Amino acid sequence: MPAKDYAATRYSGLAQITAANAARLRPVWSFSTGVLGGHEGQPLVVGSTMYVVTPFPNVLYAFDLTREGYPLKWKYRPEVNPTALGLACCDAINRGAVYADGKIIYNLLDGHTVAVDAVTGSEVWKTQIADMNQGETTPMAPFVAGNRVIVGPSGGEFGIYGWVKGLDLRTGKILWTAHNMGPDSLMLARPGRGHYTADANIGVSTWQGDSWRRGGAPVWGWISYDAQLDLIYFGTGNPGPYNTEQRPGENKWTNSVLARRPRDGALVWAYQFTPHDSWDYDSNAEMILVDLVVGGRLRKVLVHFDKNGFAYTIDRRSGELLVAEPFANVTWAKHINRSTGLPVLDTSKTTGASRGDVKGICPSLEGGKSPASPSSYSPRTGLFYTATNNLCMNFAAAPVTRIAGTPYIGATTPYFAGPGGNMGEFLAWDAARGRKVWGIKEKFPVWSGSVVTRGDVVFYGTLDGWFKAANARTGKALWKFKVGSGVVGAPISFRGPDRKQYIAVYAGIGGDWFLLSGDVRSDDPADVRPPADFAPDLARHTSQGGMVWIFGL
């Protein structure tokens, strides 16, 4: 599955590559995907086949790892409506595929989920799940819990009415649709659940009028599953529009974690990280499920690095907040009140059309960490490993009108580097105590996922095109290799048919960096832009590209 296991740990039990020998890593194979655009997500290895989904037009490659040069077994080239390119807020990315029941299942950008026979490459089913006319696109990686395929849309910048759907694994039929706001009947919610809130129809009462109908709350990140509790966990994205004055109220359940039953979608509990979001702090980042001793008690928790700069440790049975500490530079809030679960705001950083240009908000709306950059967890070190961004912003909101199928944003938000000047850091986090254990500063924001192994090596990539290994215990840099384009994907570790351990990763800058970096693009002579003023050197080190790399000893 996309994040290795149900718990989304991205922990590999392989230990041939160690801190002692990682310096000897070398590239053993590479492949151009033939596609530009942000190569987010990760390859998927099932048995002796590696599957790769490209950004739009969402080609699926199946590589035979048993033969020299890893030739293709097949490739699947779906028909994808290019109109989707204008509805994807932030580049035409895809976050990967999931394997279940002999099928490779992934989303096409234009609002379809497809299941492809993992052996033959033939299409088994294809289901329309999202409506592009409403601004919905579908770059997220589907998740499978039991016999349900769980999917959600992007479109927080298009005023969508956010949802998740449960599809039948065998047929692709949509069995349930659960909205993230609105009346309980549409949220598939029963009142009285959750640690902090018990009111009925909270998805209506925390909005003004019917603003919930176009209030965003997309589901474009990662999903995890506790089979014992029979709960799936996922984050929702920002409320729309960015201008807070068009949506008074807490706007539940935007910027929240929701726990639902996979069978019927029933909402069991929810917790909102950033009520009445003023800064585009989506909460689509992964919810990593671990058992941790917190305050002297062994707790079943989920750990989440939010765009708002706080790392949260939450009891995953009830939604009770246990730990919330900043992992990045934060100015919008002073702290999170643990008993109420609410942030204590610095109200001078609250935005809105009547408040003019609000200066010095940290993190920027790229997030203290991007949800596109999934973290990893090692049970050996007990630490979480995450990319972070050290960017701040000014935020000038403006009134905006929703026109279905066009952006619904209403803000101008220039960025600048935070304290220290380094725009990124890759760090190790102790989620029981809420503190950083070590960090590696990077010149540019760190936008890659990570994988950590039983050999106590952690891997990540940088926007300027380096793929790196570090000692998971100490943070000591062990090895790096220039992969040709900035890394916005997530590395994986797998055992090849030759029983050797390999590390695979995509190169291919894009995603938000397609928009932000300005001049890393060379394929369109009619689209020439100056470099980003806050990162003018980035294009010196990278241009767009799409490559799959495999490294080994």
Place this chain on the structure above:
Amino acid sequence: MKQYVVRCAWCVGLAALLAACERSSAGGVPVSVRYPDHVAAGGNQPPAIEVKNPIASDSTIVADGGRIYSAMNCDGCHGGGATGWVGPSLVDGRWRYGGTDGALFESIFYGRPRGMPAYGGVMSPGAIWKVIAYIRAQPIPSVVPTQVWPSTETTPRQQRP
């Protein structure tokens, strides 16, 4: 077709386009907007018409166009100031689908296949012409073919050819 003709009572350019379409359809050849940058097979230009912005641009029209550019959420894709975002820059002096008035009108009215929505159903032709006037009034920044970085890491210099 009828509703457009009614709207176009005050829109000279589009009326001319439609009139041309009607004329040409009699001969079985749909006439389109001329793209001077296209190569004509055999060196012979196909029948095409030249559409001009019927609204004379002035500072009021440009300001109106700027407001419409934001109100129609154009900035959400093409960026504030039209300098490019998920959609291409509209102020680099370069065009994917041709930079004539007629080509720009077609791009906005009918949309384009790689993501540009068709705005003809929600914008009057007059509003589209004002947006075109706004885009044309923007300065073209000093983005030029050659970009040079100094030996130390600082802001790249723009160099004129």
